[in-house]
Structures are given as structure tokens and as C-alpha cells.
Amino acid sequence: MITHPAYTVDPWSLHERGLQLDMLAQSESVFALSNGHIGWRGNLDEGEPHGLPGSYLNGVHELRPLPYAEAGYGYPESGQSVINVTNGKIIRLLVDDEPFDLRYGTLRSHERTLDLRSGLLHRVCEWTSPSGRTVRVRSTRLVAFSERAIAAIRFEVEAVDAEVRLVVQSELVANEALPQGSGDPRATSAITAPLVAEEDFAAGMRLRLVHTTERSRLRVAAAADHLVEGPAETQTSSESDADVSRLTVTSQVAPGQSLRLTKFVSYGWSAERSLPSVRDQVDAALAGARSTGWEQLLAQQRSYLDDFWEHADVEVDGDPQIQQAVRFGLFHALQAGARGEGRAIPAKGLTGSGYDGHCFWDTEAFVLPVLTYTHPEAVADVLRWRQNTLPAARDRALQLGLRGATFPWRTVTGSECSAYWPAGTAAFHINADVADAVTTYVSATGDEDFARDTGVEILVETARLWSSLGQTDADGTFHIDGVTGPDEYSALVDDNVFTNLMARSNLRTAVAAVQRYPEQAAALGVSAEETTAWRLAADRTHIPYNADLDVHEQHAGFTRHEKWDFAETRADQYPLLLHYPYFDLYRKQVVKQADLVLAMYKCGDLFSDQEKRRNFAYYEALTVRDSSLSACCQAIMAAEVGHVDLAYAYLGEAALMDLDDLENNTRDGLHIASLAGSWLALVAGFGGMRQKGATLTFAPRLPGQLSRLAFKVQTRGRCLRVEIDSSAVTYTLTSGEPLGIVHDGTQLTVSTTRSPRMPLVAPAPEPAPEQPEGRRPAQRP
């Protein structure tokens, strides 16, 4: 869509000119506002037309039975789906006797802007009703970073050429009708009318609705309060029933005059607390927001983001689209995690109901590695959420006959919600991904309290899982059989290299954590025999290699399989999962998403440079990128092995995944991991940044199209700025004690007074690898 003339390319905002009804659902996703606790899709104020109405509260879900044609032991019986909670965004308008509905009358102008620095969504439009009355409508919306339970809207209507009577209805609406599902397995299983009314209230300017979910028994409250400014005779009234609570404002407005409504909305939910307590919570939050006031909420929003960008901005010279996209991606990654506080980050953040609002490995493998260096507080919170879900993960391990903990492949609250074993629980690598996120966070921040109170428990329980899941053969080699790696076009395989290497590192970091925190380890019952077993398993983990082809095997036997017939596969048959049976995908060499290539990034020290080059070329020819998680990984490794232009093309794909709706499902919500991945492609790809123990290392490169790339990372209480131009790299410390880093193998010390400038060494040119026919990434213009 960003290539659509309606969208402009701007370094700090996303701007739409005119209302593009055919892209409404996509625009609602890209214009979504969230603070990680509340999520509001960018639906129009008046509610209709809409693509997908969406208001979400992180963690609020309904249970639904998971049907199986043939049941089996240990299959999860109950699924969880995010629900559309009470909509506090709705502000309807009647102009004289006609509803303000942009499908009727004449829309003279319509503009929406998401401002990435102020965190506001602005809308301004001019509309002439079918009977010829023209009004100018302005709205500004925010979901507050500073006050977690609060969202707010300022809505203003101005009469343009004649006096009009305006009726504004500001509402809270529960159980909105949702459009029929698309049938795409990646979308949501829509639950109609999930909220059972408990209490409704309207008095003066205040509204409140309290509901509970039928099966998950969550109590959800939304409340609103208003300020109304308008001509002298402006009148207000309010009323409420079970699912709609409404303030009505009536006013006679002369040309040049306007009616202005400021709406504060608060949300709260709980599985435990009583009705009076949740009611009081939303009322209290609302009172707080009223006392803060609109202007101050705006100022706090700006200041929160100023602080974020001050420590996290990425500057890209030479490609304005990428500049915009990377900031857009960072903004949404921040929105997804900022105030989650003890909740997950779903694959779509809180921007849509795709994937049922589930959290996958996307969070730990893609989003947290970005937030670790840009907003580390959020990372500790998400990982504490994982820690809080350990009881469910331990139960799951027990059910499966394993030790330690088995984190769910997809979940809202911590229990397994994947009804499909091969691309569900069998993707055991998620456990090592969680452990890796713990280790990276601790290495990057030096947060000892977290390492002791949270890290060690996660590392120990996941190490226990690996040592019980794997088996040692007669030769003493450790194998992990019957698992699914990141590539979901291979399933239930033996010795997936990614899984094995990540498990190996998990086992080793667990041993180190146990040594460092013996008291915590003792409390977890870790014995000396246990750690010896972990060490041995790690030292003897099998890593399959095909010596004839001179490449690693994605898993044992992978390279023996027949290759997928790419020449016979038409462009419209991708993604393959929607057009071919899994049985055929599973037995051929075809890779849905980076798997071995991701292993070479996450566990890079375990591959030689030559191996990386050969492996990259081999898997490049098999990888179809049917998952949005692939392009950024391929960008990182393409940059490392010297295919800088290819890396640049993959960066474009990761960065524009939603702005260009590349997978045709942005309507269901944003691909938060891919958006975060555009940062990874720039920083880990072109910056070559890796975390090695406590040290950051860099191996910078710059594609010819870019004249400059600069980024900031937070590490160990400091903020490091890296600036790469066509001839050199400059490292600057904007705050904190001197920092040791490594540039292209050379140790450097950066301090606030010493900013080393190192020459940029271009990688030796390599023959470009081939991609499957028709799956070459688009070249950047």
C-alpha cells in the first residue's frame, strides 16, 4: 500500500491521503495504536465502514474447544482466542438529519497521519452530506504510554458553509458484529458475542460497561468520561443498556463554529477481582486521566517517545522508504511491548486478531532481540511473564513424559493452544529460543537481579527439558529426535541443526547460571549429576553434515530428500501450505523459512566462514519465504557472507511486509516479528552486530544504495551510536563509562571523549546465490 499514491513516504510518519476503502482493513492495522496493554485498531471514529473492528486487552481471551477428527493422548483440549473487547473508540455523528458515513454524500478530503514521534493518530476530513451540508471533522487519538489503562480521543466538528445541527454520540459498545472469517488458517477463529453483560452505567458525562467472558471467566470493564465544548445551547444526555453506553451531545453550530468532545477511556480486566473492585479500577484510572488532562497526556506521550527515539533511533540515508519503514517497525515493536507488564507479546501485537492473538517464538527470537537494545525494560517484563507460566509449562512436560518445562508453541496465558502437533508442540525449539532471549538480555544489560530471580529458573527448566527429550546413543552422541525446527515444511525430524545448536547453548548457559547462582539452583533441586549430564549432552550433540555436498543438513537425512519442483510451481501457488498437502512438503527439500540460515546467525561461532557461505548458497536455493519471519534472517546472513545487495533486497521485504501488505494478510494485524526484523536486518545485517558474552562485536557493511546508516543501541547502561558511511564507521558513546567493543576482530574502547573511526572494508565479491524460481526477492528501486 505504501507504493499506492495515497500513502506518502515521510521519515517520521505514515500518512494517507483520501480514504482508500479497498485498503480499509490494512489501514486499520498499520494505524493501530497500542501500549502493549490496550490495543485499538485504526478504525474510523464513527465505526463504519470498517474492515475489522478491533479493541484488545492483552491477555483477554475466550476459551473454545479444539476439535479433533481423531483425538490422541496429550492433545490440548481447549484453545484460547483473543476477543474484541468493548469498543471505546466509537463517536458517531449526525449532521442535520444524516449520519456522517463516508460511503454517502461527498468526501471532499480525508487525511490520516500516524505520527511516530508524538504517538498520535490524526484524522482530518471535509464531508458534504447528501443534503448538501459541509462539515470539517478532526480527530486525534492516543493510547497512552504514560497511563497504562488509558486511551483518549479529541473529536471536533466544524460547520463549514451553513449552520448545522450536530448530534454526536460517544459510545462504549460491547459485542460488535464482526465480519465473517476469511477461511485462512492464519486468521482468527471469530467468537461471536463473547461478552456477557454484568453492569452498565451512564450518568452525566460518564459511561461504564462491565462484562465477563463466558468460559474464561474474565471480567472486563471499560469506562469513559468526556469534556464537551461548544456553542452556548449545546446539550448532553446519557443512557445505557447492557451492550451500549452512550453520551449524546446536541448542538446548533454556525459556520466557523465548532463542537469539541474530549473522550477519556479507561480499561481494566481481571480473572480474580470482584465487580466493585474492577469497576473502581476503571473509575480511578479515568479520574487520574481527567486530572492529567488532554494536553498533558499529549505531552507525556511525546516525552515517552522522545526518550525512546533518543536511545533507539535508526537513520538511513539513501532510501526514504526504508527510513520510514524501520521507524514504523520500531514504533510498532515498542507499542507491542511497552506496557505489557507481565503479559505476552502476541505475533500481531494488539493490532489485529490474526493467529487468534497468540504469542509464538516470534517474541523471543525476533522481537525481544530488538527491544533488548532499544527498550530493555519491556524484555524483562515479557520474560517474567514466561517465568510466571512455568507451572503450566511444567505440567505440559509432565503430561508428555518429559522433565523440566515445555513452553507452548502458541498461547495467550501459557497453556498449549496448538491443535496440530507437527507444527505445534513438536517445535520444541521455542524452549531454547526463550532461554536464548534470557541469555542475550542478561549479556546485553548485565541485569543481575533478573538473572538471579528469573533467568536461572528458566534456564534450568529448559535444560532439563533438553536432557530428557534427547537421547544418547551407543557411541555417546546426543540426539534430539522427532522435533520440528523453524522450517515448518519439514516436521518431526531427527537432529534439526537449529534445535540442536540452540539446545546445546541452552544446556551450557544453564550450567553457567547454576554455577553463578548456587542458592537458586539448590532451591530448584539441581544436582551435580544433573549439570554433568547437561555438560556431556552439550559436548556431544550431533550436528548432521553432508560431506559429499559439503553442507550442513537442516536435519538428519534432509539433503537426501527429493528437491521440490520449483519450475512446476506457479507464482499463485505460494504460500505452498495453502496449495499443497503437507505430506508432500514434508518429504521434499523445500524450506518455508530460514532454519539452518537462522542457526548460522544465532550460533554463528559454531560455523566457519566457508561453511556459512556454502550453507547459505545451498539453502537459499530451497527457501520460499512462505513465512514473514524469513526475509530478515536471510538479510542478516546474506550481509555476513558478503551478498550485500541481496541482503538489501531482503531488508526491503522484511521492512515493507505490512506497509506493502506483501503476504496479503495485513488486514488481520501486523507481522510484528518481521517489523522488528527490519531493525535486525539493518543492525545485525549491515551493522554486523553480535552479542558475544558481555561484548558487542561489529562487522559493518553498507549496500551501494545507502550513503549512511546510523543506529543507537543500549548496552550495559550505556548508549552506543554506530554510524556507517561509505568509507568508515564511527563508534560514539553518548553516555556512560568507557565501553570495550570489537570491530572486524579488532578490540576498541569507546568513551564519551573517544569515538574511534575505523575504515569500512567491503566484503570480497561472491557469485550471487540462486533462489527458487519466482521467489527472488524484489530489488529495491
Ligand code: BGC
Ligand atoms: C511461521 C512460524 C511463526 C508463525 C507466527 C508461521 O507461519 O512458520 O514460525 O511463529 O507463523 O508468526
